[in-house]
Amino acid sequence: MKKKMNLSLLFAAAMVPAMAMAGSVLDNYNPVTDERLKNPEAENWLQWRGNYESWGYSSLDQINTDNIDDLVPAWSYATGELEGHQSPPIVNDGVMFVSTPNNKVIALDAKTGQELWSFKKEIPEELFQLHPTNRGVGLYGDKVYVAATDACLVALEAKTGKVAWETCVDDWEDGYYMTISPLIAEGKVMVGVSGGEYGIRGHITAVDAETGKIAWKTHTIAGPGDPGHKTWEGDTWKTGGGSVWIAGSYDADLGIAFYGTGNGGPWMPDARPGDNLYANSVIALDVKTGKMVGYHQYHHNDAWDWDEVSAPLIIDIEHEGKKVKGLVHAGRNGYLWILERKPDGKIDFVKAKPYVKQNVFTSVDKKTGRPTYNPKHTPGIGKKVTFCPSLWGGKDWPPESYSPKTGLFYIPATENLCSEMGGVKLGKRKPGELYIGVPISEILTNIRLGEGAADHIGEIQAWDLNKNEKVWTFNIKEMNWGPILTTGGDLLFSGGSNDRKFRALDARTGKKVWEHNMSSGVTAVPSSFKVDGVQYIAVQSGWGVDAQRMQGAFDAVMDHKTVVPQGGVINVFALKSKIK
Amino acid sequence: MQRRNFFKACAGLSIAAVDITANKVEAKPKKPEKMRPQVGDLLVHDDVTEGIKPILVSELALYVEQTMAFPQDSTSKVVRNGSRFNKVMVIRLDPKEMDEKTLANSVNGVVAYSAICTHQGCDVNAYIKESKEFFCFCHLSRYDPLKQGHVTNGPAERKLAMLPLEQIGDQLFVRKKFTRKPGPAK
Numbered sequence: 159m160k161k162k163m164n165l166s167l168l169f170a171a172a173m174v175p176a177m178a179m180a181g182s183v184l185d186n187y188n189p190v191t192d193e194r195l196k197n198p199e200a201e202n203w204l205q206w207r208g209n210y211e212s213w214g215y216s217s218l219d220q221i222n223t224d225n226i227d228d229l230v231p232a233w234s235y236a237t238g239e240l241e242g243h244q245s246p247p248i249v250n251d252g253v254m255f256v257s258t259p260n261n262k263v264i265a266l267d268a269k270t271g272q273e274l275w276s277f278k279k280e281i282p283e284e285l286f287q288l289h290p291t292n293r294g295v296g297l298y299g300d301k302v303y304v305a306a307t308d309a310c311l312v313a314l315e316a317k318t319g320k321v322a323w324e325t326c327v328d329d330w331e332d333g334y335y336m337t338i339s340p341l342i343a344e345g346k347v348m349v350g351v352s353g354g355e356y357g358i359r360g361h362i363t364a365v366d367a368e369t370g371k372i373a374w375k376t377h378t379i380a381g382p383g384d385p386g387h388k389t390w391e392g393d394t395w396k397t398g399g400g401s402v403w404i405a406g407s408y409d410a411d412l413g414i415a416f417y418g419t420g421n422g423g424p425w426m427p428d429a430r431p432g433d434n435l436y437a438n439s440v441i442a443l444d445v446k447t448g449k450m451v452g453y454h455q456y457h458h459n460d461a462w463d464w465d466e467v468s469a470p471l472i473i474d475i476e477h478e479g480k481k482v483k484g485l486v487h488a489g490r491n492g493y494l495w496i497l498e499r500k501p502d503g504k505i506d507f508v509k510a511k512p513y514v515k516q517n518v519f520t521s522v523d524k525k526t527g528r529p530t531y532n533p534k535h536t537p538g539i540g541k542k543v544t545f546c547p548s549l550w551g552g553k554d555w556p557p558e559s560y561s562p563k564t565g566l567f568y569i570p571a572t573e574n575l576c577s578e579m580g581g582v583k584l585g586k587r588k589p590g591e592l593y594i595g596v597p598i599s600e601i602l603t604n605i606r607l608g609e610g611a612a613d614h615i616g617e618i619q620a621w622d623l624n625k626n627e628k629v630w631t632f633n634i635k636e637m638n639w640g641p642i643l644t645t646g647g648d649l650l651f652s653g654g655s656n657d658r659k660f661r662a663l664d665a666r667t668g669k670k671v672w673e674h675n676m677s678s679g680v681t682a683v684p685s686s687f688k689v690d691g692v693q694y695i696a697v698q699s700g701w702g703v704d705a706q707r708m709q710g711a712f713d714a715v716m717d718h719k720t721v722v723p724q725g726g727v728i729n730v731f732a733l734k735s736k737i738k
Numbered sequence: 739m740q741r742r743n744f745f746k747a748c749a750g751l752s753i754a755a756v757d758i759t760a761n762k763v764e765a766k767p768k769k770p771e772k773m774r775p776q777v778g779d780l781l782v783h784d785d786v787t788e789g790i791k792p793i794l795v796s797e798l799a800l801y802v803e804q805t806m807a808f809p810q811d812s813t814s815k816v817v818r819n820g821s822r823f824n825k826v827m828v829i830r831l832d833p834k835e836m837d838e839k840t841l842a843n844s845v846n847g848v849v850a851y852s853a854i855c856t857h858q859g860c861d862v863n864a865y866i867k868e869s870k871e872f873f874c875f876c877h878l879s880r881y882d883p884l885k886q887g888h889v890t891n892g893p894a895e896r897k898l899a900m901l902p903l904e905q906i907g908d909q910l911f912v913r914k915k916f917t918r919k920p921g922p923a924k
Binding site: 240241283284285286287288290586588590591592597598599601602702703706707710711724 | 785787821822823854855858859860861863864866873875876877878891893921
């Protein structure tokens with residue numbers, strides 16, 4: 159009898175390898191509602207940045223500055239994938255969902271790391287992946303949503319990992335792809351497309367969460383009939399770029415989502431004369447209809463590859479003695495932007511200030527926020543110049559964080575780094591082929607070290623937004639690609655450096671209080687959650703994509719080569735005393 | 739008894755598996771524009787919007803950026819541009835600098851390689867003159883065209899596929915199929 163049972167179990171395991179485990183935490187899966195997303199429980203991490211406001215903050219305080227020395231690994235799990243792991247472990251009542259490069263989703267018991275199911279989307283053999291990564295799943299109802307690099311959105315049943323539906327929002331053969339974490343509200347799953355480097359025209363598409371039908375599609379590049387279309391000459395809008403890489407923030411009271419948009423395409427400004435709306439902007443979309451109800455363009459007619467894809471954080475601040483319903487964004491253009499969201503969705507400029515060395519803007523209009531440019535540092539076709547910050551900007555895609563407890567705003571910054579770049583005239587666009595107009599070899603060797611680079615390049619900065627002042631800076635020797643998590647324990651967690659460190663800083667002082675040597679570099683979004691009274695800190699390690707590319711560019715101009723091993727691992731930490 | 743039933747069930751399953759294989763519908767033949775380069779194909783410029791133009795050996799200067807090409811079926815005259823994986827890059831090198839296998843697949847210093855990066859399938863779209871390397875923008879992989887397309891700088895781990903050539907008149911023809919599967923190993 160015993161032998162029979164063992165063989166039967168083997169048989170069952172062979173036949174149904176991905177079946178969810180009986181008696182698991184999935185049995186009583188708690189559906190995700192609008193109300194839960196609007197007011198997430200402290201013990202859960204239900205979306206990309208933890209809340210609609212994109213704070214990257216957990217109010218949990220079991221792990222804090224007093225006991226951080228006791229933080230130890232609780233469990234880890236190898237994802238089996240190479241490349242850049244960037245997504246947060248997303249947790250709903252003890253069930254963790256993690257997306258990885260190559261369109262994989264893994265469901266695990268958040269307490270033990272036991273795999274519950276896994277899913278890997280088969281993608282076309284000929285698909286090319288400039289950014290083989292994923293920035294996280296979305297949860298809603300009893301489904302899990304993942305945006306794939308073939309520009310298709312997939313809905314999975316949360317309990318089993320089975321595909322409920324799949325909707326393609328565009329054509330990968332034309333250069334469209336997705337790495338974004340979905341923003342979900344009012345029954346709509348919103349995703350944006352990447353592909354600016356291939357000459358695509360960006361858009362955000364909302365898909366019905368239950369049926370998979372497309373509800374609306376709003377382009378980020380103004381086409382004929384759209385307001386702002388005259389900011390493009392001729393047919394340049396057709397290849398205008400404006401990628402959307404990063405999930406929007408959402409003001410649930412207004413029903414408005416705020417998204418950042420990528421640079422205009424191709425890269426050189428004289429290839430597309432005009433302001434190029436709505437590239438390099440924050441746009442406000444009515445979630446029910448997709449109508450663009452407001453925008454602010456951080457900088458017009460981009461020349462520096464300064465995508466502004468991070469969504470602004472929704473933070474209310476004080477300005478000149480008044481409360482302002484704010485939108486805060488550390489721009490790739492090196493300026494810290496504070497804007498105001500109006501009840502009708504319009505976005506007003508409040509103030510802007512450089513947070514890294516910036517030699518391009520000669521002024522920023524106090525009323526409108528429109529910058530003027532120094533032509534000496536503005537590249538063009540046949541015009542090669544230096545500019546600071548570099549093409550990776552003061553901050554690339556890794557998200558900032560806001561702690562309501564410390565009242566500080568945290569930026570993963572790149573300082574002391576510049577670029578030298580110029581463009582060439584392009585021929586006709588070929589679908590799916592690079593369309594940037596800058597020689598590839600020039601991109602490889604674009605790095606120019608600024609004054610102070612010998613000391614450090616990466617930074618974590620903390621800002622008091624009300625005073626508009628930097629409070630502290632933590633220095634990192636080379637690049638910093640580390641998304642930031644802050645907690646109610648007055649801690650800041652982040653990786654991002656090529657030495658494979660994952661660190662905790664005192665969020666009030668910037669002093670390093672803990673670090674751990676990881677399996678690979680950490681460019682993923684950390685999260686925090688609680689199960690059975692134990693607080694956990696979770697993050698994926700797995701170097702790749704832009705961090706690796708930037709490292710390659712460093713290696714091309716510097717006299718040393720840094721090896722950062724690849725391979726994804728989910729790492730979960732807790733206090734030693736709590737997991738005995 | 740129960741154990742015997744289990745094995746019986748397994749045996750039945752294995753027979754069913756054989757049956758399924760036997761009944762498997764044969765894959766449809768590929769359309770000529772999607773077929774990988776065939777022996778005898780002519781190499782033509784990749785951009786056919788203004789007509790089909792053969793690559794001419796006399797146009798290829800020594801150590802100058804690669805020329806992108808697709809094979810053209812010698813019979814139907816169909817250009818095999820229905821698959822990205824058919825794209826090849828052609829470059830003229832000094833035969834004296836080539837290793838033995840590269841030399842064997844070249845003709846008068848001209849070599850052809852798959853233009854698809856073996857890392858994530860992007861186009862290998864640049865050439866670094868100083869180091870005589872092919873270069874992929876996506877993740878900065880580099881390849882040595884003088885040494886069978888070996889990787890000189892990762893993240894790619896596999897060398898490029900070569901397309902052995904022959905020359906007739908001033909034109910280039912496929913002498914053998916790709917030396918290996920083009921693109922990444924998925």
